[in-house]
Amino acid sequence: MSFRSFAGSLFILLTLSARADSSLPAMRVLRDECIGCHKPGKAKGGLILNTREKMLKGGDNGPSVVPGKAADSLLLQVLARDNDPHMPPKKQLDPAAAAAVQAWINEGAVWNASVFDELPAVQPVTLTAMPASYQPVLAIALSPDEKSLAVARANILCVYDLTKPGRPLDQHLGGHTEAIQSLAWSPDGKWLATGGFRCLKVWDVSTWREVKNLGSSLVGNITALAFAQDNTTLFASDGQPGVSGFIHRIAFEEGKILATWKAHEDTIYGLRLSPDGKSLASGAADKLAKLWNTADGKLIAFYEGHTNHVLAVAFNKDATQLATASADKEVKVWGVSSREQEVMLGDKKVVYTALAWTPDGAALVTTTEKGGGSIYRELVRHTGDQRSDTAKEQKLEGVNQMLYCVAITKDAKTIFAGAHDGTVYLWNGSGRSAGKIVER
Ligand code: HEC
DSSP states (O other), X not given: OHHHHHHHHHHHHHHHHTTTOTHHHHHHHIIIIITTTEETTEEGGGOXXXXXXXXXXXXXXXXXXXXXXXXXXXXXXXXXXXXSSOSSXXXXXXXXXXXXXXXXXXXXXXXXXXXXXXOOOOOXXXXXXXXXXXXXXXXXEEOTTSSEEEEXXXXXXXXXXXXXXXXXXXXXXXXXXXXXXXXXXXXXXXXXXXXXXTEEEEXXXXXXXXXXXXXXXXXXXXXXXXXXXXXXXXXEEEEETTTEEEEEEEEXXXXXXXXXXXXXXXXXXXXXXXXXXXXXXXXXXXXXXXXXXXXXXXXXXXXXXOSSXXXXXXXXXXXXXXXXXXTTSOEEEEETTTOSEEEEESXXXXXXXXXXXXXXXXXXXXXXXXXXXXXXXXXOOOOTTOXXXXXXXXXXOOOSSOEEEEEEOTXXXXXXXXXXXXXXXXXXXXXXXXXXXXXX
């Protein structure tokens, strides 16, 4: 049964990584009780505890840990009930936690960063019914043959037949209890994955049956999905807002999580596979975009420069450039290996919510929270401070609805965007309105 084996493999994964290591219990105390106030950007008492170097360097009162000597370590002293200051400030750690920290320091305070990759314990939640008026289209995806458009409208998966006049509704599929946040077709077009709150389903496109239901052991919303080129491996992101964004590599047919890593400090909004399948880009609320090796989940690069949430990422045709759309009202195009901002797009007046790049790299389309967007062609690399001729830009005719997601055909002749009112709006390749798809 898929769910059981999925949960089982997750358990094995966590137990394997936790094998006999005394540093884990102590570092979990730091992670769960301390780092919230002792991290870059929020270093209370001048102390940062998210790396061993910073921990040893200490805060306003000098080194916080003397490896091998717990009694001489400020980090242990502050845990004592009557110490001033007392840590954590408004709480007394249970004696086992303090003992773990003490033993760990005495054993040399060996750093084990794998605790930061552990999934938090899944908290039970009670779901309430979604209001009927809430019908946003949070995700859309064109099938690889461009004959079908999958649309996530609130908790319903709708599939439209693009080959017929009027683009009729072909499938109307329930099963998600919460809004569907993410969609992805496998490259061979045989599978469609949908992600929602702790819920990841894979549909067999030939029968439209739900063949896998994964994710009850996932932590939060499955905010982004990407299939690998083998059609059987799926990358999915989830996490806890403000705390973590995890990427899971999943063999969906076996219902097995192959790997999980903490990729960001906050919600991941975008995941895209490079055209050669070797790397995976992620963009998140922690303002960063990152590039991962798909084979081993190792970080290849990160792209730092946005000042607010990164809401979408997209590669150009040969993955030499990565575009990012952000709540900071900018769209940036980065040199993937130089890590530099090569092109600056966007008018700094409106939040850019989604991105799609045609496979030949000729057109990059973005949508905005105000119901507009742009098609950019012939991007010019940024030299100096000149912002005037960055690309040829054609604006999408506005629709006066928040747009969440976008897709573009390979020939760049049709653009689809999902809106807050439940409609999918269409434009032609020069940005002219070209109709809309309503529910039925
Ligand atoms: C709610 C926020 C908060 C949490 C959680 C917290 N601290 Fe602190 N910490 C502070 C503040 C504020 C100070 C500065 C206190 C002062 O100087 O009076 C501080 C100071 C310290 C210092 C002294 C640093 C120096 O050099 O002056 C140490 C050591 C320390 N904390 C360790 C910890 C440990 C270990 C934990 C977890 C068990 C922890 N803190 C959890 C807020 C926090």
